[in-house]
Amino acid sequence: MKMPMLDQPKRRAETVSVFGGYDARDRRGTEGFSEVENLSSSAYPALSPRSRRGKVDTALGDGDTVAAISVGERLCYVHGSCFIADDNPTYSGGGETHTRIVDLGLQGTPDTRIVMMGSYAVIFPDRKYVSLSDMTDNGSIDAEKTSSSATICPCPLGEPDAVIIISAASPEASCDYWLDTSGGTDILRFRSGGEWQEVQAAGVRITVGGSIPFSEGDGVSITASDALCGGLLPDSAVIASVGTGSVVIPGSIDKHAEKAAVKLSRKMPKCDIVFECGNRLWGCRSGTDEGGRQVNCIYASALGDFRNWNVFEGLSTDSYALTVGSSGEFTGAAAYMGYPHFFTENAIHKVYGEYPSLYSLRSLTCPGVQKDCSDSVAAAGGILYYKSRRGIYAYDGSLPTFVGDALGTDVYDCAVGGALGEKYYVSMRGSNGRYSLFVYDSRKRLWHREDNTAVRQFASIEGELYYTERNNKAVIRSVGGSGITDSEPVRWYAVSGAISGSMGEHEYLSRLILRIAADQGASVGISVRYDSRGEWQELGTVGADEPRSITLPILPRRCDHLHLRLSGRGYARITMLTMISERGSIY
Incomplete structure (x- = not known):
């Protein structure tokens, strides 16, 4: 007896091995993740969490306040009236002291900033200085x-x-x-x-x-x-x-x-922002000067001498002052590519020349730094990034380019930026009043969101990025884990874009297969939500007693589309997602 031949169900498999970053726009599949926390581009194209952070052993109490941290060869910070130089911020306890302290009579206010010039640290708005090679060499600019x-x-x-x-x-x-x-x-x-x-x-x-x-x-x-x-x-x-x-x-x-x-x-002129460039301190002021006169000026100290701002002898070492005629108050300033740059909300002013008699100011009308976001300016991977009213811009010395599309339409302010290698870190406050710490990888052009850290100041020092928080003023933390590394594993999650459950012509999504590489002690959980409604349904959690790769099959029900929520504790990499579809009946 001849039996009829039955057609094997037709299957089609699509494999994804490149996972995008954070993207608040409407994205499909794994092109971008609309909700993320504590993810990183370090293992790109795989999806992976950030590394554990660290804490600097400052020996300060919970009620103490760190007013400022500096950029330079060593970590420096202000605590109360004292200036502290930390010669070994990677210290994790158990040895001799590694800090040097001098009482400079500082105010220690939240707007305190430390600017490095050679071996000297200059503290504003106190206008005090101290030599890091000999801390008895200290005093006041004025x-x-x-x-x-x-x-x-x-x-x-x-x-x-x-x-x-x-x-x-x-x-x-x-x-x-x-x-x-x-x-x-x-x-x-x-x-x-x-x-x-x-x-x-x-x-x-x-x-x-x-x-x-x-x-x-x-x-x-x-x-x-x-x-x-x-x-x-x-x-x-x-x-x-x-x-x-x-x-x-x-x-x-x-x-x-x-x-x-x-x-x-x-006396040093009153300045809103001060930075070092070309062995001079540069500053700018929009408002009233020390004499009560209305000014919109750019200033520079004498060459190699941050104490002197009023030396005008016609020499190349003179100090410098320039009144800017265009409208708009200064909202940011930084040294970039060897030249001083000053920002308003609608322009970039660049000072060319090697010494005062050759200095000239060239202005570019373009999106500048948003007001109250002066600390967002930072250079990563050779590009200067800053927060404008529209969002984050990248400036390479020609025209600034908008790179903040992935952050969506939310309006952010109070941005503070820092750089570590090719990554630009920026902490901003959203329209809901909550802060988010975003990271932009300038080489891979990917955004990731880490967490709700409200950063007050960043400081890049010898391959590490340190920061202080607005709501935890006694702590200096490190992005890369220097100092006392956090003992708790990083908790992370990511929500995918819409994955189609119906491919048309009676074809439907029958199976999803995740490939995961997990470190010892790590765990990964998977949840699904169908057709953008209802609660998340937990499909399971897998763990690793030792470093290994895990293949996890997922059997979704029939739907128009679905979203995956991947969450974990500890270090794991999502290396592959395979979507298998089959042809079924019309019912």
């Missing part, structure tokens, strides 16, 4: 000396301690110089061959007494009593030499003054 009984007289530029006798008759006593007041004008003379000769090149000595907080080359502002000085002194000058209780400035005067009220001051 300095002031006041006297109500100052003496002002001519003096040779290089001899601030010269003995000068002021009289109408030639002195009998031995002295270096004689200020002859017998005529209508005072003349400085020196003895030569028994005769008093006029000194042709002289400066002006201002004797104020006591210790002098200035150095040779400092640019100072001068305020003097008009009644006694009668306009003898300029409003500002560069100190030529410093003596015992006195300074000498270039210039000449024809009358001397005694018991005059004089104030000498060295």
Whole structure:
């Protein structure tokens, strides 16, 4: 008897081995994951969690506050009034101390920032500095000396301690110089061959007494009593030499003054943002300056000297100041490709040139840094990233490019950015008031969302990215696990895009097969939701007692489409997803 031949059900298999990152837009399958937590692109094209983070052993109590951390060769931070240098932030306990502490009388406010310049750390808004090679070398950028009984007289530029006798008759006593007041004008003379000769090149000595907080080359502002000085002194000058209780400035005067009220001051202009570029500190200010005048200015310190911002002698080492005529307050600033860049919300200003007389400002009208997002500016993989009003932009020195499409349409603010290798980290607050820490891989062009960490400051130091949190102010944490590594495994999850359950022509999704590579102690759970409604249905959890690969079959019910939710604890890689479809009846 002949039996009829039955056709074997036709099957079709589609395998996916490339898994995308976070994508808030409507995506299909594994092109992007609409909901993710603690995932990373490190194992791309596989889907994998981030590494465990670490905690720096600061020895601070729970009630203490870390006000700022720095970028440089070593981890530095501010705690209360103290500045702390951590020479070994990877230290995990059990050994000798690795921190050096100096009390600088700092305010320790949340807006404190540390800017590194050479071996010095400069702390703002306190305007204090400290040398990391010798922490006894510390002080204030601003300095002031006041006297109500100052003496002002001519003096040779290089001899601030010269003995000068002021009289109408030639002195009998031995002295270096004689200020002859017998005529209508005072003349400085020196003895030569028994005769008093006029000194042709002289400066002006201002004797104020006591210790002098200035150095040779400092640019100072001068305020003097008009009644006694009668306009003898300029409003500002560069100190030529410093003596015992006195300074000498270039210039000449024809009358001397005694018991005059004089104030000498060295001040840094008021700046909103400060950074280092080309061995200078650069800053910008939109608003009122120290004198109450409305300004929109860019400033630079003298070359190699962060203390001096008012030295203008026509030299290549001079400080620099420029008023920007275009509208818009400064919202960000950074050094990029060796040039200072300043941002408004609608423009990028770039300073070209090697020294002040060659400096020129070129402006580009384009999306700039959003207000209150100045800390979002960071360079990763050679590209400068920042948060604009629209979202995240990438700037390579030409035109900025929008790279934030995958973050969706939610409106973010209060962005803080940092960089580790080719990855750009940015913590932002969403419209619902919750923070999210996103990571953009500049080489793979993938976004991932890690968690709800609200970062206050980032600092990249020797291949590690450190950060402080807004709601956990006593802790400095590391992205890569330096210091005391977290003991708890990372918990993670990802929700796939819609996977079609019906392929048309009576074809339906009959089976899903996941390929998982799990480390020892890791576990992975799988849940499914059909047709975008109802509760998640847990399909099972698999674990690994030892490092191994796991093949997990999933048998979905018939539906129009489904979403998968993959969750886990510990390190595991989703390496492959195979979707098997079959032809069935019309019923």
